[in-house]
Amino acid sequence: MSEVGTGSRTGVGTGTPGGVGTGAPRPDGGPKVRGEFAFSGDLWADGMLWGATLRSPHASARIRSIDVGPALAVPGVVAVVTAEDLPGSRYYGLEHRDQPVFAWEVVRYVGEPVAAVAADHPETARRALAAIVVDYEVTTPVLDAEEALVGPDLHPDGNTFRHMWVRRGDPDARGPVVVEGTYELGMQDQAFMGPEAGLARPTPDGGIDLVVSTQWLHNDRDQVAECLGLPPERVRLSLGGVGGAFGGREDVSLQVHAALLAQVTERPVKVVYSREESFLGHVHRHPARIWMRHSAEPDGRLVSFEARIVLDGGAYRSSSYHVVANAACFAAGPYVTPNAVVEGVGVRTNNPPCGAMRGFGAVQVCFAHEAQMDRLAAACDVDPVALRLTNAMASGDRLLTGQVVDGALPVAEVIRATAALPLPPAAGSEPMGRPGAAGLTTDAGDVVRATGFAVGFKNLMYAEGYDDDSHAACRLEAGLVTVTCAAAEVGQGFVTLAQQIAREVLGVDDVLLAPADTAIGSAGSTSASRQTWMSGGAVEKACREVRAEVVARVAAATGAAEADLRLRAGRVVSDGGAVPVDLSLAAVTAEEPVEASVRFQHRTTFPLDADGQGDAHVSMACAAHRAVVDVDPDLGLVRVVQVATAQDAGRVLNPTAALGQVEGGISQGVGLATMEEVVLADGAPRNASFTDYLIPTTLDVPEVVVDWVEVPEPDAPFGAKGVGEPPVISSTPAVVAAVRAATGRPLTRVPMAPAAVAGVGDAGDGEEG
Amino acid sequence: MSGATVPTPVAPSYVLTVNGTEHGVDASWLGESLLHVLRERLGLPGSKAGCEQGECGSCSVLVDGDLVCACLVLAAAAVGTEITTVEGLADERGTFTDVQQAFVDAGAVQCGFCTPGLVVAVHDLLDRVPEPTDLEVREALSGNLCRCTGYGRVVAAVEAAVAVRTSGGAP
Numbered sequence A: 001m002s003e004v005g006t007g008s009r010t011g012v013g014t015g016t017p018g019g020v021g022t023g024a025p026r027p028d029g030g031p032k033v034r035g036e037f038a039f040s041g042d043l044w045a046d047g048m049l050w051g052a053t054l055r056s057p058h059a060s061a062r063i064r065s066i067d068v069g070p071a072l073a074v075p076g077v078v079a080v081v082t083a084e085d086l087p088g089s090r091y092y093g094l095e096h097r098d099q100p101v102f103a104w105e106v107v108r109y110v111g112e113p114v115a116a117v118a119a120d121h122p123e124t125a126r127r128a129l130a131a132i133v134v135d136y137e138v139t140t141p142v143l144d145a146e147e148a149l150v151g152p153d154l155h156p157d158g159n160t161f162r163h164m165w166v167r168r169g170d171p172d173a174r175g176p177v178v179v180e181g182t183y184e185l186g187m188q189d190q191a192f193m194g195p196e197a198g199l200a201r202p203t204p205d206g207g208i209d210l211v212v213s214t215q216w217l218h219n220d221r222d223q224v225a226e227c228l229g230l231p232p233e234r235v236r237l238s239l240g241g242v243g244g245a246f247g248g249r250e251d252v253s254l255q256v257h258a259a260l261l262a263q264v265t266e267r268p269v270k271v272v273y274s275r276e277e278s279f280l281g282h283v284h285r286h287p288a289r290i291w292m293r294h295s296a297e298p299d300g301r302l303v304s305f306e307a308r309i310v311l312d313g314g315a316y317r318s319s320s321y322h323v324v325a326n327a328a329c330f331a332a333g334p335y336v337t338p339n340a341v342v343e344g345v346g347v348r349t350n351n352p353p354c355g356a357m358r359g360f361g362a363v364q365v366c367f368a369h370e371a372q373m374d375r376l377a378a379a380c381d382v383d384p385v386a387l388r389l390t391n392a393m394a395s396g397d398r399l400l401t402g403q404v405v406d407g408a409l410p411v412a413e414v415i416r417a418t419a420a421l422p423l424p425p426a427a428g429s430e431p432m433g434r435p436g437a438a439g440l441t442t443d444a445g446d447v448v449r450a451t452g453f454a455v456g457f458k459n460l461m462y463a464e465g466y467d468d469d470s471h472a473a474c475r476l477e478a479g480l481v482t483v484t485c486a487a488a489e490v491g492q493g494f495v496t497l498a499q500q501i502a503r504e505v506l507g508v509d510d511v512l513l514a515p516a517d518t519a520i521g522s523a524g525s526t527s528a529s530r531q532t533w534m535s536g537g538a539v540e541k542a543c544r545e546v547r548a549e550v551v552a553r554v555a556a557a558t559g560a561a562e563a564d565l566r567l568r569a570g571r572v573v574s575d576g577g578a579v580p581v582d583l584s585l586a587a588v589t590a591e592e593p594v595e596a597s598v599r600f601q602h603r604t605t606f607p608l609d610a611d612g613q614g615d616a617h618v619s620m621a622c623a624a625h626r627a628v629v630d631v632d633p634d635l636g637l638v639r640v641v642q643v644a645t646a647q648d649a650g651r652v653l654n655p656t657a658a659l660g661q662v663e664g665g666i667s668q669g670v671g672l673a674t675m676e677e678v679v680l681a682d683g684a685p686r687n688a689s690f691t692d693y694l695i696p697t698t699l700d701v702p703e704v705v706v707d708w709v710e711v712p713e714p715d716a717p718f719g720a721k722g723v724g725e726p727p728v729i730s731s732t733p734a735v736v737a738a739v740r741a742a743t744g745r746p747l748t749r750v751p752m753a754p755a756a757v758a759g760v761g762d763a764g765d766g767e768e769g
Numbered sequence B: 001m002s003g004a005t006v007p008t009p010v011a012p013s014y015v016l017t018v019n020g021t022e023h024g025v026d027a028s029w030l031g032e033s034l035l036h037v038l039r040e041r042l043g044l045p046g047s048k049a050g051c052e053q054g055e056c057g058s059c060s061v062l063v064d065g066d067l068v069c070a071c072l073v074l075a076a077a078a079v080g081t082e083i084t085t086v087e088g089l090a091d092e093r094g095t096f097t098d099v100q101q102a103f104v105d106a107g108a109v110q111c112g113f114c115t116p117g118l119v120v121a122v123h124d125l126l127d128r129v130p131e132p133t134d135l136e137v138r139e140a141l142s143g144n145l146c147r148c149t150g151y152g153r154v155v156a157a158v159e160a161a162v163a164v165r166t167s168g169g170a171p
């Protein structure tokens, strides 16, 4: 069972029920447990058609011709569209428009959209897709990143999404102890449970209303408008209930297809991906090949660090440019590293496109640097935890980019707190509790228990000079508070937090959240652990402005001093002072509402220079993980028994929600270590289903023990850092370290194949050559 | 519900009994799953379509008291059975079952896509095994995938519901 640690959470809340620092329940929890919450796939409209997408079966091919005639002849089919039917741009893309909405001359990956249909029934739509005749001339795909780097261009933009260096200190510095290794990570999928879905409706003004599950309404809106040839204000996006995201909904998937079909048919069109199509239709975590060499003094103090990181970005850019930067900037982990040379490359191939996934580049390098730290500890003959403490970065130290960390970064604290958490009891006698679980294959006498430790960090929010902001509005009318913000709720709990902040600032119980849509300014993306800070900050600012106006109004009307007035339990009351005041907010705002609409920004960041130096990042967060595993070394089976963790949270604003983020993140980290990989054959995903792409079940997840390290972040609202990503970063290397300790094998690739754990066959264990 | 033309062969009209109410299904396609008919024809979208392959459990419903994946049942084959969906668990709209309440209280809901299926599966488990061990809970729920929670709060919710029931709370 999980336990919550005893980290101090005092000093946050001011006592408002359900305010900041409490485990306030989700406002959407009731509807969700009763099955009444509308996910984007649950939408329905009169006269609605079903949209479906035809996708390339080839990783690389020329399109000689597309004949949609046979599909149009299927009874019940209303429209078939291809690239030719786009009134506006034929390209889309999150940061850079390099991806065709529909392929026309060439296809560059398996699953690339080629055409879409709208029909009266999902089965009719499927049959129509099968009737479209595409004449492909299959060409040889480039599926290896190193090959693509030197090969012919696969796209007019070339094959290099980004090639960067981070150079710091003396490139020739060397300590006497040197360790080196090469590490690989397979392609992980976000595997959110609610498949992509949306409903597009034509509007009387010739525009489109689109209800869709996404992480960033405004960015989607702009891409849809460009492709449809419409001004942005004629495209209105609203958030349909989102069944998880984890980065996989940052890129547009069906948005343009659904909107175009609605535009062409002049009828509502609903698109819902199947599970297979979901695997084909969104970006994945970049597979990586990473070489690292560390040198150190005999006591383990780091002297130099070198790394080469190659990320396979697949066929289109998505967010590869910034994933490369994250991987390069944080390649050494949260350790003081005076001399470093890091090369980071993101490459275009004919593999499925890769982009954002929880941890965003930090996951890949953490797996490598933590394996290296264990190697270094062994080479120096020091304890792995002690070695990490020796090198732990703190506030005031410099990142590889030369930037001074001026916020909170309690690396040593999370290491010590994690190491101090209780270990699990000895294994029970239940066969179901052993490695292999339901397989019941492991004898109790074969089980080896071992532990592993890892530490990771990453930046919060957008970097490299991006003008990041969030808008929010607060309205107080007849005592009722309504907060409006376009932040996408994807399950992480912003809706709860927004209410908590409003309750805290305005001293009210009831806070209404308006639906998220593009009628208000952008809240930016729900990613990069940024919504607690950015949209939380915007909501706080809007509520504080409303509070100030209320206080000013009451002071003017009563003659009380503003400083004496408090908002508490839905009333404005005086706290000392000569003029006693006790008015309900309803009375104060009965005649005239108070309203504030704000824009919130974090501090300015700057681009990196040619040596990867510069103040490119806003803030950092860290976490440590200690994994305990039971391994059957003969069968290569692993059971992760416990993961203990201390997380740098700044301030924990909702302990229940934060605990859920940590447990969920750890399950994804354990998944990457032990089972999760999109397996490609000739560029085609071979396991695009939950039968074959395995994610942890209740029997696979460990007991999680959590402690919080709360050092308030100076610039963040209430001192809180986002807690979405750190849980996933170092949990993977901690599990692998534990399995290494149990087996003595190097295990340089994740997910660890059972054969690699057992040390049999050609299991891709990456024995050092 | 849609009134649209449907692919052949069109099924003869049939009646499904869902949450104690009889629903006529007209002019449907014979190949439609129970999940599709519940969601798209009967206006009961509480059961979710996460995989439509029997792997994720998000479509879990009870058919004659047995826990099944609605995506694997042909709707027309469910004629004559008693079907219970998540919408039918609470006695009346606006109230929670003890399990639903425990999910909300324990923080077992994040995106909530897995939640209706999990709630149905937990009711089924606790009806069969009133005081399950931790491993029994985990085995019983291992067919219900959740990507957000890591299941920690879900298992905590089940424990809380068991604690309420064993201390004499209403089942």
Ligand code: FES
Binding pocket: B048, B049, B050, B051, B052, B053, B054, B055, B056, B057, B058, B059, B060, B069, B070, B071, B072
């Ligand atoms: S939708 Fe039925 S089991 Fe996944």
Ligand code: FES
Binding pocket: A193, A243, A244, A491, B108, B109, B110, B111, B112, B113, B114, B115, B145, B146, B147, B148, B149
């Ligand atoms: S809460 Fe999102 S899948 Fe379970």
